[in-house]
Amino acid sequence: MLNTPIKPMLLQPAPELPTGDNYSWTIKYDGHRALLHYKDGRIRIYTRHKNEVTQKYLEFEFIKLPVQNCILDGEMICFDNDKDVPVPCFDSLMTRFQASNPTKINDLMQELPVQFVAFDLLFLNDKSLLNEPYYKRLSLLNKHIPNQNNLSVAPVYENGATLFNRVIDLDLEGVVARDNNKPYYLDSRPQNVIFKTKNYQYSTVSISGIRKEKFGWIMKEDNKYRGILEFVPPDERKAFYHITKQLIIDEDKDFIYLDPLIKCEVKYQCLSKNGYMRSASFQKFIV
Template identity: 30%
Template sequence: MDWPASIALAQSVPELPTGTDWSYEVKLDGHRMIMWRTDDGVRLQARSGRDVTAVWGDLAVAGHHLPAGTVLDGEAVITTEDGRIGFEAVQARAASSPARARRLASQRPAHYIAFDALQLPSGNVRPRPYSERRAALLNLLAGLPANTPIQAVSATTDRDTALTWYNTLHNKHGVEGIVAKRTTSPYRAGRTGAWLKIRHADTIEAAVVGFTGAARQPRALAIRLPDGRVALSQRLSTALATRIAPRLVPQSRRAYTQGGDAYTPVSGEVVVEVVAGTTRHAVVTVVRLR
């Protein structure tokens, strides 16, 4: 495999799919991470493709127990004193210098919750069905030391059990939602429909600063997030675009998000509600016009 690995992403859906060919995993609010066990050591890759080994040294040390040639997909998480998964602690670690990260690790060590295997010492396993990759992952992790911070994500093929997890583990443990994965699917980068997710999320108000597409039928909105970033929303439904279009007053210039996406800025004040849980990775879902 070539560095960096392209990762699979889950599509947001309003409810979990039904059927016998789905497996359901708890979705944790952590830091997406690819763990590479190379012949020379361990490298950790963020969702963006950056090398983040220096700030997750405790997980890199743990990764040395994996056999060389292993590449895993998972989530780095940190638990708080009350036993909940704390995204703020993960965010603080990810934004730290290596020296500060080591201090934070001594206070609150991280865990790596693995949910897929991309490569094993035998070779690339991404083309194999999820059910086979899951079994291989469990077999691999069973050989690690008992006190390892590398663990497999909880999963079930029973939809009712998954819904119980969704309804009961959010407040007590900070579980963010559930990801459903088609058991027959290979590991493919991007959003393919093989991974679907429902998540606990509230709506927040956000200002519209621009749009893409035509003013009379905008394709997506440029949204100013609470932390000041500007990000493009997911594609608007036809009905929502029709309601928003009359409120947009385009300016005669181009602007760009921090990620480099171009959009047409607008004048005036337009406010929409967005799903709060979709803003952390600057992938914004607009639900209504305010």
């Protein structure tokens, strides 16, 4: 298990906050999932798809933990310091993640330092903790893993509603609820074990074009380009297709451009640094 790529437990989407007093709550950090393996002073980092990315995050070479070995489940994040309150920035993290040149990576270590936020402990000192309940794994995590540069343990909260309201105020991604009494299930999305509730945004956009090669509608909001809308149900695609000929104003090899008379409501995660709506999905046409 140690220093072997493994697939973590995935989160069950929950449109509403789960109820009950058997949950521990954490912020859902906007980054990428990572499993950090530590053995005899050396760290190796894997994505949830079992790809090793240790060389992308060279700052972790200097981390020393007061344990013989362990596996931490967590999120790799990068803070956006342009805002009044530093918050995780997915765009900045992707800049780090996509860098492959060692010189570029070293430069980005100074410009865009990363942080690994641990929220679970799967293995400790030659012993698997997968069958232990979450409250015990969490206790061991807080006992054995100290906060330090580039690595911290996620704060845990008891009141999910209060935390979610704070997440909305700070425009963060969402919250995660974990059942304190459940074990850890590798490579699965178990029911009623770990939930994610996202802080989605809603907006009305105009459909100003159609991408040709791969389906997508051009979205504009107050005449500002907001990206490509790809997640549209088949019936709505067909209904819109029947009226597009009346709206065409121009065309090139990639797009058919439309008079933006038709509007729809979209749900999205947040705006990227360049103002695009992340993970936008169609909700309904606006009449």
